[in-house]
Each structure stands twice: as structure tokens, then as C-alpha cells.
Amino acid sequence: MSAEIICVGTELLLGDILNSNAYFLAQQLASLGIPHYYQTVVGDNPERLKQVIEIALQRSQILIFTGGLGPTPDDLTTEAIADFFGVPLLENPEIIEDIARKYAQRGRQMTPSNRKQALMPNGASILPNPGGTAPGIIWQPRPGLTILTFPGVPSEMQGMWQETAVPYLKSQGWGKEIIKSRMLRFWGIAESALAEKVAPFLNLPNPTVAPYAEFGEVRLRISARAESDSQALGLIEPVAQQLQQIAGLDYYGSDTDTLASVVGQLLQAEGETLSVAESCTGGGLGQMITSIAGSSSYFLGGVISYDNSVKISLLGVNPEDLSQFGAVSDVVATAMAVGVRSRLSTTWGLSITGIAGPGGGTDAKPVGLVYIGLAGPNNIGSSFKYQLGQTQERDSIRYASACNALDLLRRKLLTR
Amino acid sequence: MSAEIICVGTELLLGDILNSNAYFLAQQLASLGIPHYYQTVVGDNPERLKQVIEIALQRSQILIFTGGLGPTPDDLTTEAIADFFGVPLLENPEIIEDIARKYAQRGRQMTPSNRKQALMPNGASILPNPGGTAPGIIWQPRPGLTILTFPGVPSEMQGMWQETAVPYLKSQGWGKEIIKSRMLRFWGIAESALAEKVAPFLNLPNPTVAPYAEFGEVRLRISARAESDSQALGLIEPVAQQLQQIAGLDYYGSDTDTLASVVGQLLQAEGETLSVAESCTGGGLGQMITSIAGSSSYFLGGVISYDNSVKISLLGVNPEDLSQFGAVSDVVATAMAVGVRSRLSTTWGLSITGIAGPGGGTDAKPVGLVYIGLAGPNNIGSSFKYQLGQTQERDSIRYASACNALDLLRRKLLTR
Numbered sequence: 074m075s076a077e078i079i080c081v082g083t084e085l086l087l088g089d090i091l092n093s094n095a096y097f098l099a100q101q102l103a104s105l106g107i108p109h110y111y112q113t114v115v116g117d118n119p120e121r122l123k124q125v126i127e128i129a130l131q132r133s134q135i136l137i138f139t140g141g142l143g144p145t146p147d148d149l150t151t152e153a154i155a156d157f158f159g160v161p162l163l164e165n166p167e168i169i170e171d172i173a174r175k176y177a178q179r180g181r182q183m184t185p186s187n188r189k190q191a192l193m194p195n196g197a198s199i200l201p202n203p204g205g206t207a208p209g210i211i212w213q214p215r216p217g218l219t220i221l222t223f224p225g226v227p228s229e230m231q232g233m234w235q236e237t238a239v240p241y242l243k244s245q246g247w248g249k250e251i252i253k254s255r256m257l258r259f260w261g262i263a264e265s266a267l268a269e270k271v272a273p274f275l276n277l278p279n280p281t282v283a284p285y286a287e288f289g290e291v292r293l294r295i296s297a298r299a300e301s302d303s304q305a306l307g308l309i310e311p312v313a314q315q316l317q318q319i320a321g322l323d324y325y326g327s328d329t330d331t332l333a334s335v336v337g338q339l340l341q342a343e344g345e346t347l348s349v350a351e352s353c354t355g356g357g358l359g360q361m362i363t364s365i366a367g368s369s370s371y372f373l374g375g376v377i378s379y380d381n382s383v384k385i386s387l388l389g390v391n392p393e394d395l396s397q398f399g400a401v402s403d404v405v406a407t408a409m410a411v412g413v414r415s416r417l418s419t420t421w422g423l424s425i426t427g428i429a430g431p432g433g434g435t436d437a438k439p440v441g442l443v444y445i446g447l448a449g450p451n452n453i454g455s456s457f458k459y460q461l462g463q464t465q466e467r468d469s470i471r472y473a474s475a476c477n478a479l480d481l482l483r484r485k486l487l488t489r
Numbered sequence: 490m491s492a493e494i495i496c497v498g499t500e501l502l503l504g505d506i507l508n509s510n511a512y513f514l515a516q517q518l519a520s521l522g523i524p525h526y527y528q529t530v531v532g533d534n535p536e537r538l539k540q541v542i543e544i545a546l547q548r549s550q551i552l553i554f555t556g557g558l559g560p561t562p563d564d565l566t567t568e569a570i571a572d573f574f575g576v577p578l579l580e581n582p583e584i585i586e587d588i589a590r591k592y593a594q595r596g597r598q599m600t601p602s603n604r605k606q607a608l609m610p611n612g613a614s615i616l617p618n619p620g621g622t623a624p625g626i627i628w629q630p631r632p633g634l635t636i637l638t639f640p641g642v643p644s645e646m647q648g649m650w651q652e653t654a655v656p657y658l659k660s661q662g663w664g665k666e667i668i669k670s671r672m673l674r675f676w677g678i679a680e681s682a683l684a685e686k687v688a689p690f691l692n693l694p695n696p697t698v699a700p701y702a703e704f705g706e707v708r709l710r711i712s713a714r715a716e717s718d719s720q721a722l723g724l725i726e727p728v729a730q731q732l733q734q735i736a737g738l739d740y741y742g743s744d745t746d747t748l749a750s751v752v753g754q755l756l757q758a759e760g761e762t763l764s765v766a767e768s769c770t771g772g773g774l775g776q777m778i779t780s781i782a783g784s785s786s787y788f789l790g791g792v793i794s795y796d797n798s799v800k801i802s803l804l805g806v807n808p809e810d811l812s813q814f815g816a817v818s819d820v821v822a823t824a825m826a827v828g829v830r831s832r833l834s835t836t837w838g839l840s841i842t843g844i845a846g847p848g849g850g851t852d853a854k855p856v857g858l859v860y861i862g863l864a865g866p867n868n869i870g871s872s873f874k875y876q877l878g879q880t881q882e883r884d885s886i887r888y889a890s891a892c893n894a895l896d897l898l899r900r901k902l903l904t905r
Contacts, residue, residue, distance in 0.1 A: 112528075356773060368771075383790040416802070461595065471779075
């Protein structure tokens with residue numbers, strides 16, 4: 074028993090729109106525990122659509138269509154489906170009435186092309202569309218095969234899904250089993266290295282554990298199949314704890330946690346405050362920290378010392394150090410952190426200076442070289458050197474620099 | 490001759506991520522004029538992937554795969570493809586070397602599981618991945634069938650597509666009739682208002698003009714179908730000029746232009762400099778400005794005055810003004826701009842203070858209320874009031890605030 078999502082629309086093939094309908098339906102099917110192994114996108118072409126149906130019903134028992142229910146000639150999903158199964162289309166008076174009423178409400182006249190939206194395969198039921206004029210259908214053209222159609226407009230499709238499709242699927246005995254997931258988040262370890270550390274877990278049947286990596290962050294997704302939330306959590310919890318233990322400090326949080334939110338919680342717990350001094354990130358670290366609502370309780374602010382003159386005037390960096398060691402150096406990173414901490418009178422001062430590229434790199438100081446400075450309660454500053462990938466984009470070097478700064482502070486707060 | 494996009498990844502079936510890769514590739518194929526009638530999504534399952542290949546090669550001649558090239562056991566796209574065509578996988582020493590070098594750059598050890606990423610079907614060529622460790626392949630397993638594989642990480646996939654895949658496809662004679670597009674970018678006008686202003690253009694056959702709106706920015710995409718770039722440009726240019734003229738100052742740039750890049754060009758042209766003072770954006774404005782390589786020639790830095798104490802100590806805002814008018818006020822916004830400009834001795838000082846929410850709003854000062862201050866050569870500061878949507882997310886209010894600040898300066902630089 075599995076479902077297949079079939080999105081109909083030439084605009085998807087032309088890249089005019091993101092396929093957010095497939096994204097929404099995939100999440101919904103997962104949370105209902107309805108297996109779903111394939112998604113297909115096809116244009117507004119009846120022949121190709123029928124070929125797609127032919128393929129889909131050989132491998133799936135629930136076919137979920139989005140798109141092609143509109144009033145215009147290129148909206149042909151319903152016709153193509155009826156034609157494929159050799160069933161005639163009948164005009165449904167209920168729908169005509171509903172469309173006429175909706176147009177009246179908007180002070181408009183129903184147009185002849187709207188009658189097209191009232192055509193349904195003989196034997197299909199209406200999947201009502203409160204939000205728009207185009208209803209969908211719920212149809213079992215043959216035993217063991219269920220067809221659901223939705224318009225392409227995401228808001229209408231989602232409303233119809235929640236209000237009618239979900240209750241229907243449950244009434245049919247589907248969606249009994251649920252899938253619950255937890256995302257564990259890691260920083261400072263490569264996907265391959267983490268995958269090796271937790272190798273045995275990657276073959277678990279239930280819950281399953283799958284690694285992902287993006288923008289320097291590595292994630293492990295724990296997914297449990299069960300009959301209740303509590304049962305699923307009971308499967309997830311022990312595995313999550315073991316994985317966290319194995320990863321140690323490289324694990325920083327789960328689900329909606331971010332490095333910024335975790336650092337914020339640690340500071341708040343101690344009633345401590347933070348300030349930042351940024352060169353190559355130009356404000357990106359501060360923005361990351363203040364993306365957390367309530368960050369004003371521990372984040373006072375900072376200095377964007379993009380130009381050396383600002384490092385001197387607002388952070389008190391020694392001009393000789395700048396000329397002797399350069400702006401991207403251990404000495405300057407430390408001085409920036411100490412400077413911003415004392416000027417803003419915070420518990421912690423965090424600084425970033427580096428070469429984000431694409432220009433400005435040398436053999437001695439290549440693109441991706443970043444120093445992160447940290448000054449703490451004892452007012453002793455220290456700095457840490459990072460060499461990020463020289464081939465990385467300017468943006469990803471800047472992003473990774475800010476994340477590494479937060480991660481550095483996080484580890485310090487956890488291990489002092 | 491048509492292409493098919495096959496996205497491999499259980500995370501797509503679980504609804505963990507939007508399929509932005511299919512979106513990008515669809516746009517690219519359209520712009521190359523390569524027909525594309527089907528997209529398929531399948532999970533990390535070799536048997537199903539092979540079934541998908543079997544179906545695809547009956548209807549498409551170019552198969553474009555994304556995802557499943559990583560180092561972990563569930564990354565199996567390459568193996569499945571080779572296995573389907575009964576061709577052995579060979580370890581490619583070039584790739585091993587490349588991966589080892591990239592790891593060394595990041596001060597990391599290459600792990601055994603990375604060797605997996607160096608396996609290629611016998612006879613396939615490397616599709617280099619400058620941004621990551623996982624390369625793709627370009628392979629003609631049989632006459633008239635071309636296979637391209639990419640990793641799932643969008644930034645890597647897009648780089649590989651632009652640098653290697655596009656030149657390869659053109660060298661093979663595909664993409665003869667080309668579609669060329671230009672994206673015109675607007676700020677400070679609603680999509681509906683702009684659409685009405687340019688209504689007649691929205692029905693043009695060639696070039697076509699289509700409106701888009703995202704994150705407060707409105708765009709008009711002009712797409713021309715022609716046999717050569719110059720012919721397409723000849724169709725686009727006059728339409729672009731008329732649209733820009735109609736939109737006036739609301740038009741700010743095209744294609745890869747951003748508000749930050751446009752402001753940067755205007756400052757550079759005059760040899761002027763800029764500094765920022767940020768409260769609710771917490772560094773987001775500085776980050777936006779410094780996202781432009783070379784911004785150091787006009788951007789000196791700024792102050793993240795998230796806490797009022799910093800507004801006083803580093804920007805010289807009058808404490809009485811803060812208590813009398815509040816941090817989110819015309820007076821304070823102006824003082825912040827004047828303060829940062831004089832302390833950093835820049836031509837312009839730009840400031841933002843507002844209520845990003847979700848908390849902190851009052852009837853008098855609701856969430857979304859933002860003041861943007863500007864101080865210029867005459868050292869006279871002024872401030873402008875914005876009421877952004879109260880229902881908007883914290884992030885989008887912060888983003889729109891930074892964009893509005895840049896747009897304000899842009900209009901000032903163009904009209905002084």
C-alpha cells in the first residue's frame with residue numbers, strides 16, 4: 074500500500090514555480106505513515122499524463138494529483154484521468170451551483186468556461202474546494218486504486234487536503250500508523266566521520282537513522298514508525314541519547330535548535346552577556362545571534378570593524394599589531410574580542426577576522442583563512458585559527474565563520 | 490530529444506526539503522531550449538531507482554540525476570546507474586587526490602568512506618565539483634543516451650551545472666534555439682500596482698513578460714525565444730527600457746543586481762563611503778552590504794547597537810532622547826545615523842531601529858514599526874518611518890528593514 078504524488082503543470086517544467094505542493098503532500102503522507110516512494114511531474118499534455126497514470130498504477134495504490142483543474146483549455150487533468158479509464162464525464166449540478174454562488178459573492182458572472190470545472194468522471198465523488206472554484210475528485214475507478222485530485226493553488230490544495238482528504242484516508246483505514254522524526258544537529262565534524270562513528274545505527278530498521286549535511290552542519294534524522302506518538306518517542310529517545318553520547322560535544326541540538334539559540338540558552342542560564350566584533354562577516358554573526366527572539370536579554374551589540382580604522386577607533390586594536398601581523402591574525406582577532414568585551418562591558422566578547430574572498434588571498438593567508446577571537450570573564454583573550462575550503466563561495470565562508478564562532482563559544486560555555 | 494530530471498533522496502519523499510534542484514534545473518533547461526517533459530523523485534532505494542531509469546530512458550535522451558553522491562551507505566545513485574547498465578565501478582585516482590586535497594585544506598583527514606565518492610562507471614567522465622567532495626559523472630552508456638549526475642547540495646549542483654554541464658550540452662549541439670531572459674528588479678512598489686502599470690506588456694508573445702514577487706521585491710522576467718543571443722537581446726532590450734521608464738525609481742536593477750550591489754556602485758562612482766548603525770537588524774544590514782565582494786572600498790563598518798547602552802556609548806545617542814522618545818523613534822534613528830557617520834568619518838551614515846517582534850509591540854508602536862535614519866555630507870540627519878506588516882515573521886521584518894534602508898540610500902544617491 075503506497076501513494077504516489079503526480080503534479081501536473083507546464084509551469085513546473087519551465088521552472089516558473091517551486092513544487093511546494095509535492096513538499097506539503099510528502100510531509101502529510103509521512104505524518105500519516107502512508108508510504109510514498111515516487112513523485113512525478115508532467116506538463117499539461119493529455120497523452121503524457123495518461124502514460125504517467127499507466128506507470129503509476131503499476132506501483133502505487135493511491136494516486137494524488139495536483140494541478141490542471143482550472144477553467145482554461147490547458148487544464149485537463151480530470152479529462153485525461155476519465156479518458157484513461159474509459160469513463161464518461163458528467164456535469165455535476167452541485168458544482169455548477171457552488172461555482173455560481175461563489176461568483177455571485179464576488180459580484181461576478183459565472184463564465185461558460187467555468188462549466189468545465191463541473192465535469193466529473195461518472196462514479197467519482199466531489200472533493201470540495203472551499204477556497205476556490207475548482208473542486209477535486211475522490212474516485213476508485215477500480216478496486217484497490219484510489220485517485221484524489223487537487224487544484225495547483227497551494228492554499229486551496231492544502232485546505233482541501235486537511236478538511237476532506239485526511240478524514241477520507243483515515244476512514245479507509247490508512248494513516249493508522251504514524252511516523253515521528255527527530256533531527257539531531259552536529260557542528261565541527263564531517264558527515265563521513267560522523268557516519269563512521271555511528272555506522273551500526275544507520276542500518277536500524279525502526280527507528281531508522283539517516284545522515285544529512287548542508288552548509289557545514291551535519292544532521293542525523295531519526296524516524297520511528299509506530300501506532301502512537303508516545304510509542305514513536307519511546308523508540309526515538311534511547312537511540313537519540315546513544316547518538317548524542319557517541320558524538321559528544323559535536324552534537325549541539327535537535328529539531329529547531331540553532332547554534333545561536335543554543336548559545337543563547339547557555340548564556341541566559343548563567344545570566345551572562347555577549348558582544349561581537351566582526352570583520353569579514355560584516356554583521357552576519359550579530360544577525361545570526363539576533364535572529365533569536367529575546368536575544369536582547371544576553372546580546373548587547375557589537376562593532377562591525379570592516380575597515381582597519383574602525384578596529385583601531387572603536388575596538389582599540391593596536392595600529393602596530395595591524396601593520397606587523399595584518400588584520401587577519403591571531404593577535405588582532407584576540408585584540409578585537411578583548412576590545413569589544415571591555416567597551417560594551419559584557420561577560421563574553423567574540424570576534425571574527427578572515428579572508429572571505431574571492432580576492433585578497435595570498436600563499437601565506439589564503440582565502441578561507443579565518444581567526445576567531447574569544448575574551449571571557451577573566452578578561453584573557455584567545456584566538457583560534459580556521460582554514461575553510463579555499464574553493465568555497467564568499468557567502469559560505471562568511472556563514473561558516475559565524476557558525477564556527479558560535480560553536481567555539483558554545484564549547485567554551487559547556488567545558489569551562 | 491528531451492531531458493528528464495531525476496531527483497534521488499528519501500528526504501524529498503519525507504518532505505524534509507523543497508525540491509529546489511528540480512526548480513533550478515527546469516529553469517536552466519528552459520533557458521537552453523532543451524525540451525523537458527518529466528521530473529521524477531525517488532528515494533534512496535537501488536531497486537526503485539533502477540526502475541525509474543528503465544522508464545526514463547524509454548522517453549528521454551538526457552537523464553539528469555541529483556542526489557545520492559555522498560559518502561554514506563544510503564548514497565547509491567552512481568552504483569545503481571552502473572549496475573543498471575551492467576558496467577563495473579572503478580576507483581578514479583584523480584578524484585581520490587582531489588578529495589584528499591580538499592580535506593587537507595580544511596585540516597581534516599580523508600576517511601575510508603570518502604573513497605566511495607571516487608567510484609565511477611567504467612567509461613564515464615568526471616563532472617568536477619569545485620564546491621564539495623562529491624563529483625558527478627558525464628556518461629553515454631549507450632548511443633543517444635546521456636547521463637549527468639550531481640550531488641543534492643544545491644550550491645554545489647548549481648556550480649557544476651554552470652561550469653561544466655552547460656558547456657558540455659552546448660558542445661553536443663543541444664540548446665540550439667535558445668531562450669534568453671532578463672529579470673528586472675523593483676523595490677518600493679506592490680506587485681499588483683506594477684502589474685497594472687505595465688499591463689499591456691504582460692500579453693506580449695515574444696518576448697514574454699511575467700511578474701513575480703518575493704520578500705518584498707517585485708520582478709518582471711522578460712523571456713525571448715530566438716536563434717542567437719544577440720537576436721534574443723534585440724527582442725529584450727527595447728521592452729526592458731520601456732518597462733524601466735514606466736517604473737521610474739522603483740526599478741533598481743536587473744538579473745544579478747541586488748540593492749546592496751547597486752548602492753555600492755553608486756557610492757564607488759562618487760568615491761564616497763558608508764557606515765551603519767543597527768538595532769533590530771542586529772548586523773543584517775552590514776552583512777547585506779558586505780555580501781558584495783570589494784565592498785571594503787566604500788563600506789567602513791558600523792555599530793550593532795542592540796542594547797540602548799551601546800546606542801549611548803558608541804553612537805552618542807542622548808540618554809534623555811532614549812527615555813523620552815524610546816529607542817524606536819524618529820529622534821533616535823536620526824541620532825544613530827549622525828553618530829555612526831561622525832565616529833567612523835564616512836560620507837553617509839545609515840541607521841535602523843525598529844520592532845521586529847514577535848514580542849515588544851504596543852498599540853502606539855506595533856510590531857513592524859521601523860525607523861530608518863540617514864546622515865549625509867551636509868551632516869544633517871533625517872529619519873523615515875515604515876510600518877511593515879504586523880503579521881510578518883521576525884526574519885522577514887528584519888530583512889525588509891535592511892532592504893528599505895538600502896533602497897532609501899539608493900533613492901537619495903540618485904536624486905540629490
